[in-house]
Amino acid sequence: MDDQAKKTALRGITYGLYVIGTKVGDEVNAFTGNWVTQASFTPPLVVIGVKNDTVSCGGIRESGVFSVNVLEAGQKDLAFSFFKPVSRVGNKFGDVEFYTSTTGSPILTASLSWFECKVVDVVERGDHIIFVGEVVDAGVHKTGEPLTLKETGLFYGG
Numbered sequence: 001m002d003d004q005a006k007k008t009a010l011r012g013i014t015y016g017l018y019v020i021g022t023k024v025g026d027e028v029n030a031f032t033g034n035w036v037t038q039a040s041f042t043p044p045l046v047v048i049g050v051k052n053d054t055v056s057c058g059g060i061r062e063s064g065v066f067s068v069n070v071l072e073a074g075q076k077d078l079a080f081s082f083f084k085p086v087s088r089v090g091n092k093f094g095d096v097e098f099y100t101s102t103t104g105s106p107i108l109t110a111s112l113s114w115f116e117c118k119v120v121d122v123v124e125r126g127d128h129i130i131f132v133g134e135v136v137d138a139g140v141h142k143t144g145e146p147l148t149l150k151e152t153g154l155f156y157g158g
């Protein structure tokens, strides 16, 4: 395979950018990620790819739940607040307001909308663990255009 072609072609996949939350013991944690997609209508399933050595990955494995916060276009600062590993920067929430609903995963008050999932399957094949989540609760805070990965000028893929 042509490695450069693989990278270019995979970077042709267009993405949103989300804050994915979970429980870690009695605490909450969250990271910003773009590997998120819906994968079934009935039941409503969503697939996320989570780096296998992160605190969030361990949290999702142990708790079996996660939330996906849909950010609004322009909320780059909020996205950037959750890129760094909690092991390096400590609690990432700072003054970012959140609450919890059905699963206990963090829901950002500033997000456009959110859904939360119970993990129904796990695929362990690569450096990211694939969690298949069934959507068990959702809410809308406001209408607007969702943040895209393109808007940030960053890439995660290839």
Ligand SMILES: Cc1cc2nc3c(=O)[nH]c(=O)nc-3n(C[C@H](O)[C@H](O)[C@H](O)COP(=O)(O)O)c2cc1C
Pocket: 029, 030, 031, 032, 033, 034, 035, 036, 049, 050, 051, 054, 055, 056, 057, 082, 083, 084, 085, 086, 087, 128, 154, 155, 156
């Ligand atoms: C543009 C961008 C997109 C990212 N997308 C993902 C992703 O989809 N899945 C993932 O596991 N990590 C992704 N990351 C990396 C996580 O944000 C990073 O590993 C995070 O610090 C993990 O947090 P934690 O250690 O507190 O769990 C992305 C990073 C960047 C810069």
